[in-house]
Structures are given as structure tokens and as C-alpha cells.
Amino acid sequence: MAVAPERRLALLGGGFSTDDDGLLDDWVLDQVSVPRPRVCFIPTASGDAPGYVEQFLQAYQPRSCVPGVLYLFRRELDDDALRTFLLSQDVVYVGGGNTANLLAIWRTHGVDRLLREAFERGTLLCGVSAGANCWAEASHTDSFGPLTHLADGLGLLTGSVCPHYDSEPGRRASYQAAVANRVLQAGWAVEDGVGALFTDGRLTDSVTRIPQARLYRVQPGRAGAVDEQAVPCRLLAAARPSTPPA
Incomplete structure (x- = not known):
């Protein structure tokens, strides 16, 4: 009997758009076992902002991967090509911006259904800010102005x-x-600098590029209070430069 692929997603508190060290981006790619994974950036939440796309390409083109971008504000793919493209990806990375607009546009184009299919097939889904919010049942957002x-x-x-x-x-x-x-x-609160990996719905790795940054599990407490528990995070370290032979 064939074994079902693991369903994995990652919540990111940073990455190429905010961090200079690239540690969270490296961590994302480390989760994929293929030598040159296909990585699709979806910048819908920012309105497909050109500068944001350029940041992604500058960060991922030098890496050992095949970067691509899915544009929806100037969509070029028909339904069949869109499905083929998304289901061929090893990693889908969703950028930040407006969570409510992101979800509405995805549903208009059927991207929500395709991402669910990709998830079931084993594609790693990840993202920052709105790109983290979108995967859960609900989220805390400033999509409408006030929090x-x-x-x-x-x-x-x-x-x-x-x-x-x-x-x-x-x-x-x-x-x-x-x-x-x-x-x-109840849910997960992500500080900037943190990455949290979920496999089949369970937290399986939590990392940080900043020693003091944390991931929190936040749940209702007694008598209208809240229970906030910090989750231990593994500190990511920059790769040491190789020492030239003497």
C-alpha cells in the first residue's frame, strides 16, 4: 500500500524581505529533500508588488533551487496551466500584505483549491505575515485597518x-x-525571527534566527484569562566559511 505523503506547512516570522542573514530561507529549503527544489513565490497579498518579487528573485536565484512567481493581478496561465504549475512545486512561499484580499483573490481564481491539493500531495507550504495567516482556520490581522x-x-x-x-x-x-x-x-503567536514547521497538523520543528525570539501557544485560560506558553526554539546559526587549505 502506498504511503501518503506528509502534509507540511511552515509559519515564518521573517525571511528574504526583512532579514539579511538568509537563515530562515535556508531553513525552508532544508525541509525539502530534492537537490534543486522548485520554489513558487505568491505575492498576491501585496498586489503582486514588483519590488517584492524582485527581492524574492534576488534571494532565491543564487540558491540551489528553481524559483518561480505566480502572478494573479496580471494572470497569464489558464486553469489547466495554473494547476500544472502549482502542483509541480516543491515549496510554495506566500508573501505578506493583506490577508483578507489574498484569500478573496485566491478563491476567485481557484488557487485555494489547488493549494489544498498541493498540500495533500506533499508540497511544503509556507509564508510570512499574511502568508502565515492564510493557512490556519482563523487569524489576527490588520487587513481592515485596526487589529x-x-x-x-x-x-x-x-x-x-x-x-x-x-x-x-x-x-x-x-x-x-x-x-x-x-x-x-487557540493558536500560535509568531515573533519576528521565528520559523515553525507543522507536519500532519503537529508542531515538529521550531527555530529562531534571533536568540530572544519565541513561538507561543496561546489558549483560553480560566475566568476570561489567557494561557500563553513559550515553545522552545532551536537557534539557527550561519554557516561558517570554509577554511582554505594551508
Whole structure:
């Protein structure tokens, strides 16, 4: 009997668009066993911003991978070509921006269904900010201006997600209040610098490029309180340059 592929996704608190060291990008590629993985960047949440796409290409073209970009604001692929393209990817990396707009546009073009199919086939799904929010059942977002909740994710990860937990004013308190009041389900709060890998719905790796950065499990507590538990994160280290022979 054939063994079903592992279903994996990663929440990122950074990457090529914010970090100079490339540690989280290297960590993402390390999760794929093929020699030159195909990596598709989806910049929908930023409106396919050209500068964002250029950042991705500059970061990933020198790496041992085959980078590509899926444009939806100037879509060039018909339905069959779109499905073939997405299902041929080893990694799908979703950029930040507006989570609500991202989900609406994906559903218009059927990308949500294709990503679910890719997920079931073993493609690693990952992303930062909106690109982390989108995979869960619900998320904490500023898609509508003020910080609020969005109970409208793809549901590939049970519960909720909150990005920028330590770096944006009001994030921590607002997310904790939403979880404590059960407006949002229990979930994962990601500080900048952190990466969290989920395999078949379970947390299987948590890393950080910043010693003090953390991943948190946030759940409702007693009497309207909230229970926040820090998850140990493995510190990523930059590769040492090789020493030339004497």
C-alpha cells in the first residue's frame, strides 16, 4: 500500500524581505529533500508588488533551487496551466500584505483549491505575515485597518495564527484578548525571527534566527484569562566559511 505523503506547512516570522542573514530561507529549503527544489513565490497579498518579487528573485536565484512567481493581478496561465504549475512545486512561499484580499483573490481564481491539493500531495507550504495567516482556520490581522480577527482562513492548520507578535504595537494584547474571549480559537503567536514547521497538523520543528525570539501557544485560560506558553526554539546559526587549505 502506498504511503501518503506528509502534509507540511511552515509559519515564518521573517525571511528574504526583512532579514539579511538568509537563515530562515535556508531553513525552508532544508525541509525539502530534492537537490534543486522548485520554489513558487505568491505575492498576491501585496498586489503582486514588483519590488517584492524582485527581492524574492534576488534571494532565491543564487540558491540551489528553481524559483518561480505566480502572478494573479496580471494572470497569464489558464486553469489547466495554473494547476500544472502549482502542483509541480516543491515549496510554495506566500508573501505578506493583506490577508483578507489574498484569500478573496485566491478563491476567485481557484488557487485555494489547488493549494489544498498541493498540500495533500506533499508540497511544503509556507509564508510570512499574511502568508502565515492564510493557512490556519482563523487569524489576527490588520487587513481592515485596526487589529481584529479574521475567521476565514484555508483551515490547513487547526486554530488561529498571529504574526508580528512582538514587533507591532498592540498585537500581543489584542490577540490575547481575542483568544481569552474565544473570538479566536487557540493558536500560535509568531515573533519576528521565528520559523515553525507543522507536519500532519503537529508542531515538529521550531527555530529562531534571533536568540530572544519565541513561538507561543496561546489558549483560553480560566475566568476570561489567557494561557500563553513559550515553545522552545532551536537557534539557527550561519554557516561558517570554509577554511582554505594551508
